Amino acid sequence: MSCLFCAIIAGDEPASIVLETDDVVGFLDIRPVFKGHVLVLPRSHHETLVDLPAPLLEPLFAQVQRLSHAVLDGLDAHGTFVAMNNVVSQSVPHAHVHVVPRRRKDGLRGFFWPRTRYENAAEAETFAERVRDALKR
């Protein structure tokens, strides 16, 4: 078994487990963005969001929602950052959702969302059209 997260789910590697359902497991990220940062993932091995079978979406995101509540309630957070890195920046290729407690003025903003701009409306439209075309495939 070469997947670290499968090994954690099987009990063969240690983790601070916070949640277990039939389909989903949650445990602390050992390198948290902020302490209390949790990973939520399907028990079954699928690499990324696009690989998840449709029947897993609701069970997975219902637990993501539940953990978002718990992080707000239990860690006195003001908000949450909920995210998946798929392929790029994804350290373990077993699909997982990060639930990170956020506080106002927690210092993350500057790091976080570098933004660009479209040159003009026509350039934006070319990107929109490429996405629309791909949705038809």
Add this chain to the structure above:
Amino acid sequence: MSCLFCAIIAGDEPASIVLETDDVVGFLDIRPVFKGHVLVLPRSHHETLVDLPAPLLEPLFAQVQRLSHAVLDGLDAHGTFVAMNNVVSQSVPHAHVHVVPRRRKDGLRGFFWPRTRYENAAEAETFAERVRDALKR
């Protein structure tokens, strides 16, 4: 109507719409992290992830998954960054999921995931316990 995203959904504000279903709309973020960055959101107004009614989770994340496919296929991306900012760093208080095309060596990594460490296993356990307790409420 004071919500920008409700106004876009109603057709009262312009946007580059890429996807519309009965429950969900997708359009380009006008300040993209990378060009082709899409926002996916429920038509109905709910502020954050924890406010979403349970029956909306599957329709919303099914379209997030579909758009993740489309971004990979249509924009020659290697991966995706899928994220929600809830309350903190959330610019428009109408729950929305960012789907951002990523490429290897796209320069985002350094900005992106500042990480800390737990002092020791006992400290991690105290955080896990607070989350577990909150899940019982």
